[in-house]
Amino acid sequence: MTDSNNNDLAGQIAVVTGAAQGLGLGMAALLASRGAHVVIADLQQDKAEAEAAKLRDEGLTVDAVELNVAVTASVDACFKTVVSNFGRVDILVNNAGVGQTVTSVTELSDDEWDRVVNITLAGTFRCCRAAGRIMEEQGAGCIVNIASINGQNPAALVAAYNAAKAGVISLTRTLALELAAYGVRVNAVSPGPVYTDFNRTVMAQRCESLGINEDEMIEKVRTAVPLGRWGEFSDIAGAVAFLCGPDSSWMTGDVIRVSGGLEGVSAAPPRRDKS
Helix, strand or coil: CCCCCCCCCCCEEEEEECCCCHHHHHHHHHHHCCCEEEEECEEEHHHHHHHHHHHHCCCEEEEECCCCCHHHHHHHHHHHHHHHCCCCCEEEECCCCCCCCCCCCHCCCHHHHHHHHHHHHHHHHHHHHHHHHHHHHHHCCCHHHHHHHCCCCCCCCCCHHHHHHHHHHHHHHHHHHHHHHHHEEEEEECCCCCCCCHHHHHHHHHHHHHHHHHHHHHHHHHHHCCCCCCHHHHHHHHHHHHHHHHHHHHCCCCCCEEEECCCCCCCCCCCCCCC
């Protein structure tokens, strides 16, 4: 994944949360290929260390640190470690988050609502707060939050996830205003469907609710995308790298939708058999 023709992030310290796998790992690899010293921050510390080692074997500069975005003490300790080891934080990509068990609002439990919102929205807030304090002192920095098309056009049966991602968008725009005077830019990327482990779990639940198999569901989503295909890791990582780089230096408070033209899924589910 090394991009030898673009070294526009050389020397910058980049923290990518939830980057031990999936989309986050793709983002970390691309930022590192563009010259950044990337820190994979993830709750799965062993996996984060292993993936960082693989990227170092490719000649990239990558480290790992443990991070639980649901716990303030863990977030603060993570960023304290990064500053202690590397002196600064130039880039933060808030990718850590969780999906929701597919269910209607009337059947959604307090515990499930709290779990999704606490990790996906409040976790992003905690990391923005910690990095924002550092970047204010530096007088420079870039934050990219990973939202979702669900945060702009909510889908049925995942209300907690929709609300959390809508909150991430609002937080992005608020923080962009508050940090502008310090030379810190804050933007967001709203991905469309990418077939990660995260998406695979949700798809399985939606298949059950619709009475179709996985292949049928994959094709149903593909045909709904105007560009006719599912997204790839590189599609999302490329948008993140653009927002971290100099070509976006006059952008803040923006939300870039990367979805092949898909704006959202608005289909209403049928009545539930409560028997």
